[in-house]
Amino acid sequence: MELKRRITEDIIRWYKNETKALLIRGARQVGKTYSIRTALNQMNLNYVEINLIETPDAVRALESFSTVDELIMMLSTFTNEPIVKGKTVIFIDEVQRYKDMVSRIKFLVDEGSFRYIMSGSLLGVEITNLDSAPVGYLKILDMYPLDFEEFLQVTNISSEILNNLKECLHARRPVNSIINEKMLSLFNQYLVVGGMPEAVVQFAAAHNLNNVMAVHKDIINLYKLDFTQYEAADKRLIISNIYELIPAELLKQNRRFIVTDLKKGLHFERVQSSFLWLEKAGVVISVYNATEPRIPLKLNEKQSLFKLYLSDVGLLTSIYGMNTKRMILSKASNLNAGGIYENAVCAELAEKGFRMYYYNSNRLGELDFIIEYDGRACPIEVKSGKDFKTHSALNHVVNNPEYAAAEAFVFANCNIERRGKITYLPVYMAAFLQNQIENVQIDIIDFVN
Numbered sequence: 001m002e003l004k005r006r007i008t009e010d011i012i013r014w015y016k017n018e019t020k021a022l023l024i025r026g027a028r029q030v031g032k033t034y035s036i037r038t039a040l041n042q043m044n045l046n047y048v049e050i051n052l053i054e055t056p057d058a059v060r061a062l063e064s065f066s067t068v069d070e071l072i073m074m075l076s077t078f079t080n081e082p083i084v085k086g087k088t089v090i091f092i093d094e095v096q097r098y099k100d101m102v103s104r105i106k107f108l109v110d111e112g113s114f115r116y117i118m119s120g121s122l123l124g125v126e127i128t129n130l131d132s133a134p135v136g137y138l139k140i141l142d143m144y145p146l147d148f149e150e151f152l153q154v155t156n157i158s159s160e161i162l163n164n165l166k167e168c169l170h171a172r173r174p175v176n177s178i179i180n181e182k183m184l185s186l187f188n189q190y191l192v193v194g195g196m197p198e199a200v201v202q203f204a205a206a207h208n209l210n211n212v213m214a215v216h217k218d219i220i221n222l223y224k225l226d227f228t229q230y231e232a233a234d235k236r237l238i239i240s241n242i243y244e245l246i247p248a249e250l251l252k253q254n255r256r257f258i259v260t261d262l263k264k265g266l267h268f269e270r271v272q273s274s275f276l277w278l279e280k281a282g283v284v285i286s287v288y289n290a291t292e293p294r295i296p297l298k299l300n301e302k303q304s305l306f307k308l309y310l311s312d313v314g315l316l317t318s319i320y321g322m323n324t325k326r327m328i329l330s331k332a333s334n335l336n337a338g339g340i341y342e343n344a345v346c347a348e349l350a351e352k353g354f355r356m357y358y359y360n361s362n363r364l365g366e367l368d369f370i371i372e373y374d375g376r377a378c379p380i381e382v383k384s385g386k387d388f389k390t391h392s393a394l395n396h397v398v399n400n401p402e403y404a405a406a407e408a409f410v411f412a413n414c415n416i417e418r419r420g421k422i423t424y425l426p427v428y429m430a431a432f433l434q435n436q437i438e439n440v441q442i443d444i445i446d447f448v449n
Helices: 007-017 032-042 057-064 068-078 101-111 148-154 159-171 177-193 197-206 209-228 233-249 268-280 313-320 322-329 338-351 392-398 427-431
Strands: 021-025 046-051 088-093 115-120 138-142 284-290 301-310 357-361 365-373 376-382 408-412 417-419 422-426
Touching: 007 021, 007 032, 007 138, 021 032, 021 101, 032 088, 032 115, 046 068, 057 068, 068 101, 101 115, 101 138, 148 177, 148 197, 148 427, 159 177, 177 197, 177 209, 177 313, 177 322, 177 338, 177 422, 177 427, 197 209, 209 233, 209 313, 209 322, 233 268, 233 301, 233 313, 268 284, 268 301, 284 338, 301 313, 301 338, 301 357, 313 322, 313 338, 338 365, 338 376, 338 427, 357 392, 365 392, 376 392, 392 408, 392 422, 408 427, 422 427
Parallel strands: 021 115, 021 138, 046 088, 088 115, 284 357, 376 408, 408 422
Antiparallel strands: 284 301, 357 365, 365 376, 417 422
């Protein structure tokens, strides 16, 4: 089965509208290479693909070239496809194997004979100067597992229904009750399958969760293999232990990751780089504490207090085991699903570009998430049980004029309902919430005169 990915359209827009090189980054097995090939083929473009793992000698070509003609001559020895100036797109996969690619891309883009697209895993870990890529020369797109909306392509949900759901969200009006119940059931399927492309393909082919879990096991083992390749032997074990501890931490009531659960007496400063490694590798999502639920949230960030979620909720439920998946699908009332729901909502919001924080106050209580939405701080609670309208911390924050919250969201097994500033949303609606980034026009001031 061929999966349609939203990022394919982003790649096509890049090619048609920009001259920069393009870098697609994300965790292993999220479908980066497949999506790039799909976009290039849809545009009927000539391209050559150089995989730096499969052809390690190509790394030496990238390291040693002095002119573009010299580079193309060397790259041509690794492909049977012609490389033609002005026509061929050069696609370099597994680019993390060449750490200095970002510093060399400016020269290649300036020269202008070819278009360049790159992808790879562990980019945030391996690539030198990635966070300070030359402005105007490199466009970076982050890729994630399939979100719930993308997952729905393997179901019988039509585009008309999807459009109606988005209209209901925009208008804050209830969804048709039959459709809402169907969508909640499909979201439960998403919780057990997740969005890793191979797992979704296996599910669509046979609806066999054993096959899905086998895919998840292989992916987790691949991640752990990456952990063992970390440069310092002592940090390899810490990284593995952090990753393996996340599911247990999410079973706790407040979901916060406690560093001393790794080792008694351990201080955060000693292992901070290991947490950052996992985040930059794209396999976990970090949600830091905000000391105040007001914007700019970044100024209130406290990185020593945080929650960690897996990048894919299907991996999480596979770690919990088949019995947990059965309980999710049967909607068992005795399942502790709070952490699973939070992980799913967190991953959906991350894919939409939201930066999430959580807030905790001895006086007011704790909020699961806070995001900046429509220019204001927006508190979010995620509820898996029937008492979703009980949320004292949310009430305190929303009713405090100092925080200027215009709206708050509660994601739960419910329909859309608006009560004052609080909007109750079915949990699947997290997939349709848009990050409203405004285009701000700034006038250039002439200081000369």
